Amino acid sequence: MLEKIKTMYNPTPGMPPEKIGPTVGQNIGKISLPSTTLHFFDLGGQRDIRSIWPKYYDECHAVVFVLDACDQARLSETWEVFDEVLNSPRLLNLPLLLLANKQDNPTSLSVAEIRESFDAWQRARANREAENEEATNKDKGKGKAKEIVNNAEGVSGEVEETQPHDDGGAKDERMASLDVMGASALEGTGVRDAVNWLYIRVQNARKM
Numbered sequence: 789m790l791e792k793i794k795t796m797y798n799p800t801p802g803m804p805p806e807k808i809g810p811t812v813g814q815n816i817g818k819i820s821l822p823s824t825t826l827h828f829f830d831l832g833g834q835r836d837i838r839s840i841w842p843k844y845y846d847e848c849h850a851v852v853f854v855l856d857a858c859d860q861a862r863l864s865e866t867w868e869v870f871d872e873v874l875n876s877p878r879l880l881n882l883p884l885l886l887l888a889n890k891q892d893n894p895t896s897l898s899v900a901e902i903r904e905s906f907d908a909w910q911r912a913r914a915n916r917e918a919e920n921e922e923a924t925n926k927d928k929g930k931g932k933a934k935e936i937v938n939n940a941e942g943v944s945g946e947v948e949e950t951q952p953h954d955d956g957g958a959k960d961e962r963m964a965s966l967d968v969m970g971a972s973a974l975e976g977t978g979v980r981d982a983v984n985w986l987y988i989r990v991q992n993a994r995k996m
């Protein structure tokens with residue numbers, strides 16, 4: 789994605805896709821826009837490399853999380869990593885863009901589907917946590933006399949308790965304003981929109 793950005797904005801093009809290998813560590817790049825220079829740090833996404841991400845958190849003014857919208861098998865892992873980024877205290881007040889890459893591929897999930905997938909993952913996690921809490925509470929109640937109530941039809945009544953997951957206000961706000969966009973680093977679609985998103989956010993941050 790960074791190489792495509794360089795190719796689209798700089799006089800000297802970035803590396804062509806066929807020459808790009810997995811990012812070990814970081815790649816850097818910059819582009820000049822009217823009255824602003826954007827400096828990019830492209831951090832590798834492999835598991836071992838993720839531990840270096842926090843080293844950059846204090847220096848950056850915005851975060852773009854690029855995900856492979858074709859790799860449905862790894863979406864759950866993606867959401868775990870993304871959720872950690874989303875909740876990093878040092879990033880909480882920075883603009884965050886979720887960029888669904890590979891939109892050129894017919895099998896890629898759309899922006900709406902990506903949003904829905906993350907929502908579903910969050911709901912599933914909240915349910916798991918509620919169940920764990922219930923199990924813990926039940927454990928605590930062991931030994932006490934229990935009254936088992938069955939309804940007349942003999943159907944065990946399942947009470948669905950929707951326990952609100954308390955993440956604190958900042959996270960709720962973050963979720964409500966989460967920006968998700970689609971792009972293709974291969975074809976360049978959506979790349980200008982993403983760069984404009986960054987440009988506007990960084991300009992706005994300066995004015996504050």
Ligand SMILES: Nc1nc2c(ncn2[C@@H]2O[C@H](COP(=O)(O)OP(=O)(O)OP(=O)(O)O)[C@@H](O)[C@H]2O)c(=O)[nH]1
Nearest residue numbers: 805808809810811832833834889890893972973974
């Ligand atoms: N179809 C399609 N393939 C892409 C696109 N972007 C990257 N790829 C391919 O996906 C594979 C991985 O690309 P990388 O650029 O290494 O992905 P990355 O996210 O930078 O991976 P790390 O550097 O390991 O974090 C390569 O085979 C790319 O050619 C895209 O927009 N569309």
Ligand SMILES: [Mg+2]
Nearest residue numbers: 809810811832
């Ligand atoms: Mg890379």
